[in-house]
Amino acid sequence: MPPVAPRSGDAIFASVERVNAELFTLTYGAIVRQLLTDLEEVEEVNKQLDQMGYNIGIRLIDEFLAKSNVARCVDFKETAEVIAKVGLKMFLGVTATVTNWDTEGTTCSLVLEDNPLVDFVELPDNCQGLYYCNILSGVIRGALEMVSMKTEVTWIRDMLRGDDAFEMQVKLLKQVPEEYPYKDDE
Amino acid sequence: MPPVAPRSGDAIFASVERVNAELFTLTYGAIVRQLLTDLEEVEEVNKQLDQMGYNIGIRLIDEFLAKSNVARCVDFKETAEVIAKVGLKMFLGVTATVTNWDTEGTTCSLVLEDNPLVDFVELPDNCQGLYYCNILSGVIRGALEMVSMKTEVTWIRDMLRGDDAFEMQVKLLKQVPEEYPYKDDE
Numbered sequence: 001m002p003p004v005a006p007r008s009g010d011a012i013f014a015s016v017e018r019v020n021a022e023l024f025t026l027t028y029g030a031i032v033r034q035l036l037t038d039l040e041e042v043e044e045v046n047k048q049l050d051q052m053g054y055n056i057g058i059r060l061i062d063e064f065l066a067k068s069n070v071a072r073c074v075d076f077k078e079t080a081e082v083i084a085k086v087g088l089k090m091f092l093g094v095t096a097t098v099t100n101w102d103t104e105g106t107t108c109s110l111v112l113e114d115n116p117l118v119d120f121v122e123l124p125d126n127c128q129g130l131y132y133c134n135i136l137s138g139v140i141r142g143a144l145e146m147v148s149m150k151t152e153v154t155w156i157r158d159m160l161r162g163d164d165a166f167e168m169q170v171k172l173l174k175q176v177p178e179e180y181p182y183k184d185d186e
Numbered sequence: 187m188p189p190v191a192p193r194s195g196d197a198i199f200a201s202v203e204r205v206n207a208e209l210f211t212l213t214y215g216a217i218v219r220q221l222l223t224d225l226e227e228v229e230e231v232n233k234q235l236d237q238m239g240y241n242i243g244i245r246l247i248d249e250f251l252a253k254s255n256v257a258r259c260v261d262f263k264e265t266a267e268v269i270a271k272v273g274l275k276m277f278l279g280v281t282a283t284v285t286n287w288d289t290e291g292t293t294c295s296l297v298l299e300d301n302p303l304v305d306f307v308e309l310p311d312n313c314q315g316l317y318y319c320n321i322l323s324g325v326i327r328g329a330l331e332m333v334s335m336k337t338e339v340t341w342i343r344d345m346l347r348g349d350d351a352f353e354m355q356v357k358l359l360k361q362v363p364e365e366y367p368y369k370d371d372e
Contacts, residue, residue: 018204019302020277022249023242027210027321030238031217038224052216056209059306063208091206116205120245135213 006069009089016067016090021116028117032132042129049131053138054145061143064090072147076172077101079149080108083140083170091139092116100169109156110140112166123160132160137168150174192255195275202253202276207302214303218318228315235317239324240331247329250276258333262358263287265335266294269326269356277325278302286355295342296326298352309346317341323354336360 031052035045064070068086073079084096094116100109117133131137137153144151150173157167217238221231250256254272259265270282280302286295303319317323323339330337336359343353 013206017207017279017302019207019210019279020199021203021205023246023277024205024210024213026242026245027214027217027238030242031213031220034217034234034238035220048220052213052220056212056216059212060209063206091209093203093205116203 006071006086007067009086009095012067012086012090013093016063018093021093022119025116025119025121028135029121031135032130036127036130042127046129046131046134049134050138050141053135053140054142055138056135057139057142057144058146060091060139061146064143075105076149076175077105077108079144079147080110080170084110087140087143088112096168100167106172108170110168110170111157112168115159115166118160118166121160128161130160131155131158133158133166140168140170144170148176150176192257192272193253195272195281198253198272198276199279202249204279207279208305211302211305211307214321215307217321218316222313222316228313232315232317232320235320236324236327239321239326240328241324242321243325243328243330244332246277246325247332250329261291262335262361263291263294265330265333266296266356270296273326273329274298286353292358294356296354296356297343298354301345301352304346304352307346314347316346317344318346319344319352326354326356330356334362336362 032045032049035048039045039048064087068090070082070086073082080098084098089095094112094114096110096112098108099111115133117136121132123130123132133155137155141151141153152171152173154169156169157163157165159166218231218235221234225231225234250273254276256268256272259268266284270284275281280298280300282296282298284294285297301319303322307318309316309318319341323341327337327339338357338359340355342355343349343351345352
């Protein structure tokens, strides 16, 4: 049997079950509002969104690997491209540009071309410290951890804070290549 | 110019922006888990999910009316059919069967043929009183209120509680036909 070719983000996105993006956006907005009410401190909300994203990422990676037919990436550079062009496309329907590599090839930025999380969102004055999209950086951190890459993912540009784009910095802290990363089905 | 024909739920769903259903499901699961942690009482979580849904519904109705070209429904029976065949399809990608009408034509059930909210979900023993999908009944209640129908929407069958289907009862409490329902853009 010939090997199964990796599928493009577009092809996968077209084939998976989907829900209306506005419903997702409003549902996510409802979470953030709820956390702001319950936790009060914006810093705590940032942490909680990141943690929720992490918990989602460690589950989503399974669907990603099952549906994308992506082979193990040879290095972090390839990994970043796969997230930008296949992973984000498959789940959010958008892509990102990979840029701002450091000389070691362990830190780069993902610049989002579109961000369905923030449609209709404006931050009130008392939420200026909020990283509204922290769930997304958490998802990437969680998903990468399940394929043996410990990373730090931080927002360095955020249009909700007045920047001209959404830019996440992904920093590879540690890679454990020999360990087989999949968890048993839970 | 000929009048614009109403569009089928399938056609609308195919044309709107969408995100991956598993991402939505896991994100919704993360909300419920968060609420269970923060609020402790299952009854409070039920109320909060309903309220979140209501807040989403009063927003989503605008997209529904804008995209569906559905004309004002002549009665509650037609409204129920439109929710079941167009609204649910447009947002969740599923449809429902309308059944169990009372003799006055003011109470019916929506029986869901599929429910993307509950994929991978099992309720732990200490959450047996949880109405996990209460956000959905809240959405319908909120959306209907914006078209002048005050309703009560309750789950009467829930597969997470061991029933053989998901069934929401929608009860029309009051209809205010003369009032124009749209809010100004916020």
